Amino acid sequence: MRIYNLLRSTEEKAVTARRKAGAPPGTMIYTGHREMERVHVHLTQYHGDFLEVxxxxxxxxxxxxxxxxxWYDLRGLHKLELVERLGREHGMHPLALEDIVDVHQRPKMEVYENGVLFIIKAFAFDAATRDLSMEQISIYLTENTVLSFQEDAGDLFRSVRKRLETSSGRIRSRGPDYLAYALVDNIVDKYFTVIDQIESELDRLEDxxxxxxxxxxxxxIHDLRLALLTLRKSISPLRELMNRFSDSESRLISQDTQVYVADLRDHxxxxxxxxxxxxxVTNGLYDLYVSEISFRMNSVxxxxxxxxxxxxxxxFLVGVYGMNWEYMPELRTRxxxxxxxxxMILIIVGMLAWFRSRRWI
Incomplete structure (x- = not known):
């Protein structure tokens, strides 16, 4: 089933490439399959003691x-007209809008004349089915606005909203660049949760x-190997993203925020x-599984x-005395x-004693 999902994802990318063939740059084509009945747009405004949602x-x-x-948070990417309208109102580049609705993008950071685009993958792991679900999150930073785009209706940024509502930490006193950092940091922190769940599964499988x-x-074991492979493909580009984020010369990202980004890069x-x-460890578990199966088979x-x-x-003895020859003197022995x-009992006991002395049993 996991291999089927992997092949289906590859087919979707191929279909998307065919659909985009010949289309001009900036053409918005939604490549996902998560559609909701109602698309929600959340607007959070804050400044000092002021907060409105x-x-x-x-x-x-x-x-x-x-x-x-x-902070505009749009949940649901299949309504292209709504995504495009929100982007146009805030001067988003057409190429940025194209990347946002193409959910097969690799994590990256793109700097435009009036904004910065972050594309990152969010993960959730189901330990019962060992299924790793993935969602593309796009964050666009402008002069005084942050726009986030999620595929699902679920709120991935609940902890950030709570910090804004309770005015905890420094987020209310900072600018939009710090909010963009906080959103990226929130997604990266969830990676630790996913990895901890996978670690627990590895420990269980070892037992x-x-x-x-x-x-x-x-x-x-194979399911966990595929999950880690997917994580690796999505997390490896984050190093480049964080390097560009922490070393960015964009006027939209302050030096104070870059200090926190450097810490995020370490994470x-x-x-x-x-x-x-x-x-x-997963490869070692597979080798251990093969060795244990071989050991048990060898024991059998x-x-x-x-x-x-x-x-x-x-x-041999039973065969000799079961030949029914007429002249066999032992057959007439009382x-x-x-x-x-x-x-025969002496032979059995003697052979068992010999096997035990050689430590074969």
Whole structure:
């Protein structure tokens, strides 16, 4: 099933490429498959002690004041006219709008004349099914506005909203560039949660392999390997993104914010190292699974071999005295039957003692 999803994603990218063939640059084509009945646009305005939140369906809230920092959060990308209208109102470059609705973009940072675009992947891991879901998040920074675009209706930035509502930390006293950093930081922090869940699954699988590995264990290891591969493909470009973010000379990003971005870059490096480490652990678990299965198979074969070896001389004796020759003096011996049983028991005991002395059993 995971391989099928991977192939389907590759096919979707190929179809998207065919649909875009010949289209002029800046053509908006939604390449995802998550469509909602109602697209919501949330507007949060804040400045010092002032905070106001507005929510509209299928429309864009009008700001009450131009003095505050404005954060538009649009959830649902399939309504292209709404995405385009929001982008045009804030002077977004057509290429930025094209990248936002193309959900197969790699994480990156693009600097335009009047704005900065961040594209990053958000992940959620279901430990029960070992399914790693991915959502593309786009963040556009302008002079006094931040625009975020999410595919799903769920709120990935709940913790950032809570900080704004409670006026905790420095977010209310900073500009829109710090808000953009806070949104990216919020997504990166969730990577640690996903990696911790994968680590717990790896520990569980290690215990299963050591106790009683099953045929399903192999597929579970394979699922985790695919999840880590997907994480690696999406997290590796973040290093370049963070380098550009922390070293950016854009007038929209202040030096004070770049100090925090440098710390975020260290987190990305740590996450990248963790993903590589757990990929090695996953490969080690697969080798351990194969070794454990081989060991158990060898144990079974050893037991069967010992049983077969014991019965070889017994089968020989039974075969000799079961030939029904007319002149076999042992057949007429009064206690021959009991002597034969005694001989076979002695052979069994002697062979078991010898096997034990050689530490074969």
């Amino acid at each position: 507005q929510t509209e369906e299928e429309s864009i809230p009008a700001p009450r004041t131009q003095q505050a920092t404005q 299963v392999i050591m106790k009683s590995p099953e045929m399903s264990t192999k597929s579970q 990305v490096i740590q996450i990248t190292d963790l993903v590589e480490t757990y990929r090695d 074969m050893q037991t069967l071999t010992i049983v077969s070896t014991i019965f070889i001389p017994l089968s 206690y021959g039957y009991f002597v034969l049983w005694g001989a």
